[in-house]
Amino acid sequence: MYSYSDFDESFVRARVAQFTNQVNRRLDGSLTEDEFRPLRLMNGLYLQLHAYMLRIAIPYGTISPHQMRQLAHIADTWDKGYGHFTTRQNIQFNWPVLPDVPAILSALADVEMHAIQTSGNCVRNVTADHFAGAAADEIADPRPYAELLRQWSTDHPEFQFLPRKFKIAITGSPNDRAVTKAHDIGLRMVRNAANEPGFEVIVGGGLGRTPMIGVTVRDFLPEADLLPYVEAILSVYNTLGRRDNKYKARIKITVHETGREAIAEMIEARFAALRPLFAGNDQKLLADIRQAFAPPAFRTAPTDAYDAFYTADPTFRSWADTNLAAHRNAQYAIVTISLKAHGQTPGDATSAQMRLIADLAEKYGHSDLRISHEQNVILPHVHKSDLPALHAALTTQGLATANVGLLSDIIACPGMDYCALATARAIPVAQELATHFEALKLEHEIGPLKIKISGCINACGHHHVGHIGILGLDRAGVENYQITLGGDHTEKATIGDKVGPGFAYDQVVPAIERLLRAYLAERNGRSETFIEAFNRLGPAPFKAALYPEEAARDAA
DSSP: OOOOOHHHHHHHHHHHHHHHHHHHHHHTTSSOHHHHHHHHHTTTEEEOSSSEEEEEOOGGGEEOHHHHHHHHHHHHHHSSSEEEEOTTSOEEESOOOGGGHHHHHHHHHHTTOOOTTSSSSSBOOOEEOTTTTTBTTOSSOSHHHHHHHHHHHTTOTTSSSOSSOBOEEEESSSSOSSOGGGSSEEEEEEEOTTOOEEEEEEESOBOTTSOBOOEEEEEEEEGGGHHHHHHHHHHHHHHHSOOSOGGGOSHHHHHHHHOHHHHHHHHHHHHHHHHHHHTTHHHHHHHHHHHTTOOOOOOOOOOHHHHHHHHHOHHHHHHHHHHEEEBSSTTEEEEEEOSOOTTSOTTEEEHHHHHHHHHHHHHHSTTOEEEOTTSOEEEEEEEGGGHHHHHHHHHTTTOOOSOTTSTTOOEEOOGGGTOSSOSSOOHHHHHHHHHHHHHHTOHHHHOSOOEEEESSTTOTTOGGGSSEEEEEEEETTEEEEEEEEOOBOSTTOBOOEEOSSOEEGGGHHHHHHHHHHHHHHHSSSTTSOHHHHHHHHOSHHHHHHHOHHHHHHHHO
């Protein structure tokens, strides 16, 4: 993985010193909260319902065991012994006190981490496919490009005060695991007719109160043109983007109001002017960056022990069937460590779990870890012969739940348990859904399913692109949960449709049970997934299951 240059080191240390001075001025009263607010947000520090929250960047989801242990140390020393991994491949600490924040930032700097640009109207943490560098379907590892974008965008003088926050996602595979079409810029690696790798460039995606799927402005962009083209997009947006209304300030609104063809023409014109200015310097930098992402030295060893264990142990086999993905090296597997044990808070990891994961990455995973936007941790390179021992070790800390891609592998934002913007709870809904269907022993029978829950219209839980989306709202002081169906976060990205009135908190789990029992009754064999059945049948049978009284009235 990438290691800091001398410039990176001095830049981060200078920011820590600068913010330490700002914190001291806030504590002695020299700065009011209104004056302090933009300064703390530039350093990832939010004021939530009960305490400050510090959001720490994990660029393109890549983290080392050494860094993971430092996060565990921070959790124990300055928080409550855990951290929360987010849909932006970040980690959040929910309970720091203001006087301790400079020490936390200094501890992060010790392991080449920071919280810069995890908030504010700037280019946020660049996210990537969490299987990057390992996936069997990958054209190329996208992380060198993501690192190039990170270095270019950090403290960029033109793009620190954009009309609104700006998010970029990149995948090196045709199968999109980075939700690229729901980002301000999505970059999806493809090949042209000459079999050359490049990028499909998608602009104007986003969720929130006005969900939109991004539009393609370039079917194929050569690799060498990536940075000037992205700068052209940002430059056009910075000029056109609205600053009179924050709800209409995102680039998705700019694209919608301007039109795809018109904005594509503006981007191309700006790109033509910018491209000569780079003079190939970005490609020299990219070549240096690529060296940091060389694949590990894969070992060759028999996999007979894995095959035998898989056959003999049903618990291990269940875990392997759900939590492993195909690796480009047939002797290896990609392991997803579920942070979704039934009844637990999705995305939370204790300090003990973080330390175990770090140890296992060093012992079995070539010292490589990833954080997924689905709030799990990935060991991208594990030899199959090591999988039984790895599984046994994960079991000791409640990390061996065999549910990746199933009902209880729920994405959920913090909701009203933490967030000052939330209008309803999200975590308890996720917990109750997981435990309810675990008790019914239906989860594996239902099969692959993406449930995503948001506690407000800002959609941090990605509910719009869930097969089943749940949005918590406030209705006259009472929590009300809207259900959307048919969303998709992949290369076939689709915004789910609202199917009817919302449900009270205690009605959500029974409603989802009715919905999924209808799916089991209607599916075309066990191999047809929920989203396949929904696309085949349409919303009618599922709406009837959600609202049986309405269906009965219609039938009468």
